[in-house]
Amino acid sequence: MSQYSVAIVGSGPSGASAAFHLAKAGIKTVILEKEILPRYKVCGGGLVYRGRKEMPFDVSDVVDIEFNKIDVYMGKNLHFQTEREEPIVSLVMRDAFDKLIVDKAKELGVDLIQNCKVQKINKVANGIELDTTHGIVKAQFVIAADGVYSQVAKMAGWKEETRNLIPALEYEIEVNDADFERLSKEIRFDIDAIPAGYGWCFPKKNHLSIGVGAILKDDQKIKEYCAEYIKFLGIEEIISIEKHGYQIPVTPRLDGFVKDNVFLIGDAAGFADPLTAEGISNAILSGKLAAEAIASSEGNSEKAAKMYTDIIENTIMPELLTSMKLARLFYGSKVVRKFLLKKYGQRFSEALTDIFMGEKNYPKDVNEKLKEKLKGLVF
Ligand SMILES: Cc1cc2nc3c(=O)[nH]c(=O)nc-3n(C[C@H](O)[C@H](O)[C@H](O)COP(=O)(O)OP(=O)(O)OC[C@H]3O[C@@H](n4cnc5c(N)ncnc54)[C@H](O)[C@@H]3O)c2cc1C
Incomplete structure (x- = not known):
């Protein structure tokens, strides 16, 4: 022993x-x-x-x-980009x-x-x-x-x-040179690539890691959404693909x-x-x-x-508790999501980036701030 x-x-x-x-x-x-x-x-x-x-x-x-x-991104029309000095x-x-x-x-x-x-x-x-x-x-x-x-x-x-565990898929995909060249220039998040969730396309050295996560709850159709997302990204030819699925505790x-x-x-x-x-x-x-x-x-x-x-x-x-409240609000209603992104998409992306950078925490008075912003919005 x-x-x-x-x-x-x-x-x-x-x-x-x-x-x-x-x-x-x-x-x-x-x-x-x-x-x-x-x-x-x-x-x-x-x-x-x-x-x-x-x-x-x-x-x-x-x-x-x-x-x-x-x-x-949200669909084809909304796009927000943030930039910082550090990665x-x-x-x-x-x-x-x-x-x-x-x-x-x-x-x-x-x-x-x-x-x-x-x-x-x-x-x-x-x-x-x-x-x-x-x-x-x-x-x-x-x-x-x-x-x-x-x-x-x-x-x-x-x-x-x-506990609340949500399903997520991760596909490791080799694509042709033209698609790799195009898609490896950015790291992208696509809100609503899956209902109440998002998709991502992360370029690696020689391939793309593409996935979707249904943030609020289990989604039986997650594989279909992932296939649609790959099409949405305009990938014409898949040279090789490894499909993986797992869960995330949110x-x-x-x-x-x-x-x-x-x-x-x-x-x-x-x-x-x-x-x-x-x-x-x-x-x-x-x-x-x-x-x-x-x-x-x-x-x-x-x-x-x-x-x-x-x-x-x-x-x-x-x-985590603040983020839980935000997640429920953001992913819980497409109306709210669209409204927030249309009106405050750049600010939302900047705030998220500040959190990713470790420069800001989630706001403590999130309920009050959101109520103010959502005034007049009919669900
Ligand atoms: C599809 C998907 C995409 C994700 N993308 C991202 C991302 O881009 N960025 C990000 O920050 N997070 C991402 N996450 C979340 C991230 O992967 C996890 O939060 C992170 O791996 C947690 O790390 P951990 O060390 O707690 O557990 P894990 O990384 O899961 O490690 C657990 C380890 O325990 C071992 N183990 C399990 N059971 C036993 C046992 N009985 N005896 C001995 N060993 C055991 C396992 O083999 C494993 O090595 C993603 C998750 C998923 C599912």
């Missing part, structure tokens, strides 16, 4: 980031990952600047392309990006056990025993970084009822983030942004916050739990 201070389940950006910061604080840490790295992760790989600037090391080696401009979105392939963070954590002394699925967790004296496909691992603290379907959260007693857990020495971070905690479904930056941030809480608790479980809970309640949660 191997023994650690902290066992992290999952090597995505949340788990790898937690591992990096724990190791930096000199804490004996292991990452348990069910796949073998580098592994494909269904994701657009759009790393917004707010996440990129949180990275404690340079990630440019794994960035395919970076964009200082983003383009938001608003850096496009990565998640296999390379996630592995880079894990490698940096390993350089600081973190152990990585791959091809190692955590199957069961048992509370024991002074910690937790994890039953894995590589035998038993014991740790005082467990960090569940095992993504949206977190089995660790279920095994530790979290309920699924309060509501945070409402039953806490720590139970009996198990800490939830990233998608396991439900930290993707409800309005944009962007999840990498909060994954990185929550990993760091959990690591800092554990590191500064000096082994005191209650203190670590309280510190992590407090910091999440004061940083990530207020943002």
Whole structure:
């Protein structure tokens, strides 16, 4: 049986980031990952600047392309472009990006056990025993970084009822030179490419990552919408296509983030942004916050739990709760959406860009501000 201070389940950006910061604080840490790295992760790989600037090391080696401009469209007639000095979105392939963070954590002394699925967790004296496909691992603290379907959260007693998971498709598409040339010049978001959601076209080194996400709820016709979106983008010829689907948690857990020495971070905690479904930056941030809480608790479980809970309640949660309100309003009614974009599309895009840049937070008095703007609008 191997023994650690902290066992992290999952090597995505949340788990790898937690591992990096724990190791930096000199804490004996292991990452348990069910796949073998580098592994494909269904994701657009759009790393917004707010996440990129949180990275404690340079990630440019794994960035395919970076964009200082983003383009938001609604149909053929509405188009808004924003521009900043720093890259608003850096496009990565998640296999390379996630592995880079894990490698940096390993350089600081973190152990990585791959091809190692955590199957069961048992509370024991002074910690937790994890039953894995590589035998038993014991740790005082467990960090569940095992993504949206977190089995660790279920095994530790979290309920699924309060969650809202939305479906999203991600197609990795090789197109002909003319289409690649045309579509690789911009990073675009198409509002209403799918009802109550959006589509995206993210150029990578040699192909396009194209996807759609239904932000408010499950949509049975999501594959049809994705096919229509590809046509809408004017793609004539598909040379190769890999189709992937997965879910994104667009509501945070409402039953806490720590139970009996198990800490939830990233998608396991439900930290993707409800309005944009962007999840990498909060994954990185929550990993760091959990690591800092554990590191500064000096082994005191209650203190670590309280510190992590407090910091999440004061940083990530207020943002997510406001974003949830905005998402309901924005995606809940096409009338509102069209009105807001027609009248305030450029301001909306600028505000979203400021959030992507980490320069602004969601406004706290969002209800009042929106009521004012929507006065007179008939639903
Ligand atoms: C289609 C789609 C497009 C997206 N596009 C973007 C985007 O462009 N930008 C953005 O910011 N966000 C995007 N997201 C969201 C983003 O992918 C997630 O928010 C992010 O990956 C969360 O990171 P994580 O570390 O919490 O979990 P994950 O990245 O899901 O990592 C979880 C890890 O845990 C491992 N694991 C799971 N179970 C076990 C187990 N029992 N034992 C051991 N290991 C286990 C998995 O193999 C995996 O490596 C997208 C999501 C989807 C579905």
